[in-house]
Amino acid sequence: MCFKHDRAVGPLIEFFPRYCIMPAQIISGSETAKAIREEIAAEVARLKTAHGLVPGLVTILVGEDPASQSYVAAKNKTAHALGIHSEQVTLPAATSEAELLGIVADYNRNPAIHGILVQLPLPRHIDEAKVLFAIDPDKDVDGFHPVNVGKMMLGERCFLPCTPHGILELLQRSGTETSGAEVVVVGRSNIVGKPIANLMLQKRAGGNATVTICHTRTRDMAFHTRRADILIVAAGVAKMIKGDQIKEGAVIIDVGVNRIGQTESGKALLAGDVDFDSVVGKAGAITPVPGGVGPMTITMLMKNTLQAAKQAAGIE
Numbered sequence: 001m002c003f004k005h006d007r008a009v010g011p012l013i014e015f016f017p018r019y020c021i022m023p024a025q026i027i028s029g030s031e032t033a034k035a036i037r038e039e040i041a042a043e044v045a046r047l048k049t050a051h052g053l054v055p056g057l058v059t060i061l062v063g064e065d066p067a068s069q070s071y072v073a074a075k076n077k078t079a080h081a082l083g084i085h086s087e088q089v090t091l092p093a094a095t096s097e098a099e100l101l102g103i104v105a106d107y108n109r110n111p112a113i114h115g116i117l118v119q120l121p122l123p124r125h126i127d128e129a130k131v132l133f134a135i136d137p138d139k140d141v142d143g144f145h146p147v148n149v150g151k152m153m154l155g156e157r158c159f160l161p162c163t164p165h166g167i168l169e170l171l172q173r174s175g176t177e178t179s180g181a182e183v184v185v186v187g188r189s190n191i192v193g194k195p196i197a198n199l200m201l202q203k204r205a206g207g208n209a210t211v212t213i214c215h216t217r218t219r220d221m222a223f224h225t226r227r228a229d230i231l232i233v234a235a236g237v238a239k240m241i242k243g244d245q246i247k248e249g250a251v252i253i254d255v256g257v258n259r260i261g262q263t264e265s266g267k268a269l270l271a272g273d274v275d276f277d278s279v280v281g282k283a284g285a286i287t288p289v290p291g292g293v294g295p296m297t298i299t300m301l302m303k304n305t306l307q308a309a310k311q312a313a314g315i316e
């Protein structure tokens, strides 16, 4: 048989047809997210029955960016489906920083809301850091407040940022061994690259891996990516990683979500940062786009909201 991996990988990984040559396993974020959502929905129902507690989330969107609008809509729809109370605040692009800070302060005081998410990016006239720092760290379900970022660095209990948290879960639930692995991260943003590199490095509740981080000033990126047992790509450049830049059998986590056009019916056509077609015959496993990391990000937001509600109520 032609499979590269005969280790146990769990039921959440789909296999390519058995007849193709050395295909990668497809790590399905959609399937994994579905399983976790069922766990969350059950816990939300239990909280309501046992404690009369309903977790509450507010998403705040400033401006009319279509991608941001669709992400926020997906977050609210998922919250609703899981029994989480969700409110959506949509503000015009011209909203002032003071107005936004006022709205955040109101939600900090609102006892029905346990999680506050301010969708990024914000319009240029608003200081992003100032807004993120204004969110009560106990309601910071995105994990972007410096208190949570610091706790994460120290390996303390905190809200983990949703995308890195989702990647960790995806690796764990697909049976990928991270301990001692060579992990290479492409990208160093505050929301993906830096935190996932940090989590993969952590000894407890982390990846326990050897980590390299690449960015636009990296001299020879292929030198690094070819050494990776696990390659995590979050650069925002469609199809930038090709088959000749990876190691045979590597696990590829493609975080990129790039809009590369439209289908005939007007739906956005998406591509990852990895050139799926040239990598799929060489990798050991790969996350698709769509249906990979994206659904996990949204699911981890729900998980964090549930955690926030329980902490606020002193449960656990």
Ligand SMILES: NC(=O)C1=CN([C@@H]2O[C@H](COP(=O)(O)OP(=O)(O)OC[C@H]3O[C@@H](n4cnc5c(N)ncnc54)[C@H](OP(=O)(O)O)[C@@H]3O)[C@@H](O)[C@H]2O)C=CC1
Binding pocket: 163, 186, 187, 188, 189, 190, 191, 192, 193, 214, 215, 216, 217, 218, 221, 234, 235, 236, 237, 240, 255, 256, 257, 258, 293, 294, 295, 297, 298
């Ligand atoms: N699936 C999901 O849930 C999520 C997906 N995303 C997607 O992930 C991608 C990255 O997002 P985000 O981290 O916010 O992006 P940013 O633009 O904030 O950061 C991109 C990073 O990649 C680096 N980079 C860009 N081009 C190259 C290159 N050619 N070679 C090496 N490094 C490069 C940049 O380096 P430098 O610092 O030197 O500029 C930067 O550190 C996007 O496609 C985004 O849509 C983001 C969040 C969640």
Ligand SMILES: Nc1nc(=O)c2c([nH]1)NC[C@@H]1CN(c3ccc(C(=O)N[C@@H](CCC(=O)O)C(=O)O)cc3)C=[N+]21
Binding pocket: 070, 071, 074, 117, 118, 119, 120, 121, 142, 162, 163, 257, 268, 270, 289, 290, 291, 292, 293, 294, 295, 297, 298
């Ligand atoms: N405060 C804040 N928190 C975030 O978590 C945050 C943010 N701002 N700004 C933007 C990025 C991006 N992001 C995504 C979430 C889900 C998908 C996702 O579900 N993608 C689907 C496809 C969705 C589609 O069809 O467009 C998929 O990959 O299958 C993608 C990207 C969260 N982000």
